[in-house]
Amino acid sequence: MDINLSQCFIAVDDHDKALAFYRDVLGLEVRNDVGFEGMRWVTVGSPSQPGVEIVLEPPAADPNASPADKQAMAELLAKGMLRGVIFSTDDVDATFERIQASGAEVLQEPMDQPYGVRDCAFRDPAGNMLRFNQPRRK
Numbered sequence: 001m002d003i004n005l006s007q008c009f010i011a012v013d014d015h016d017k018a019l020a021f022y023r024d025v026l027g028l029e030v031r032n033d034v035g036f037e038g039m040r041w042v043t044v045g046s047p048s049q050p051g052v053e054i055v056l057e058p059p060a061a062d063p064n065a066s067p068a069d070k071q072a073m074a075e076l077l078a079k080g081m082l083r084g085v086i087f088s089t090d091d092v093d094a095t096f097e098r099i100q101a102s103g104a105e106v107l108q109e110p111m112d113q114p115y116g117v118r119d120c121a122f123r124d125p126a127g128n129m130l131r132f133n134q135p136r137r138k
Contacts, residue, residue, distance in 0.1 A: 006053065007052070007053045007054070008054055010054055010057075010126075010128055011077050011082050011126060012056045012124070012128075013074065015033075015040050015042050017125040017126070019033075021104070021125050022054070022124070023044060024102075025098070025099055025104065029044065029045060029046075031044060031045050038063075039057070039061060041055070042057075044056065059073035077128075079127065080123060080127035082127075083128075083129075084124070085131075086119075086133060087131070087132045088134060092119060092133060092134045093110050099122055099132075100122075104124070105122060105123040107121035107129060112136055113136075116136055117133040117134060118133065120133075
């Protein structure tokens with residue numbers, strides 16, 4: 001049996017700002033941008049990983065979420081308390097320079113980690129933490 005990652009989700013509070021970051025700054029391609037059940041279904045992905053998509057969706061997009069749950073999720077997103085993702089890159093320093101030049105909030109400049117990677121971290125426009133790493137060169 002073979003199991004592969006197909007989609008993962010990142011909460012965003014503004015699709016247009018998210019697209020400007022994920023498409024224009026990170027270089028991901030837009031796979032879908034359509035209306036769906038009164039919402040907007042937006043997916044992006046790396047050209048080198050055609051089978052993996054990131055769904056950019058509002059916090060608590062579940063139509064069955066209560067107003068209180070939606071409010072709580074929006075507040076957590078605004079604080080940057082929701083989990084982000086980790087991207088791999090072949091040149092973390094060049095990736096850092098490109099993303100920093102866009103004005104994205106820097107959380108950590110490139111550094112060697114004791115667990116075998118060189119990485120850096122940013123916040124996306126919605127406040128999610130995104131890490132970018134590469135295996136340390138020997």
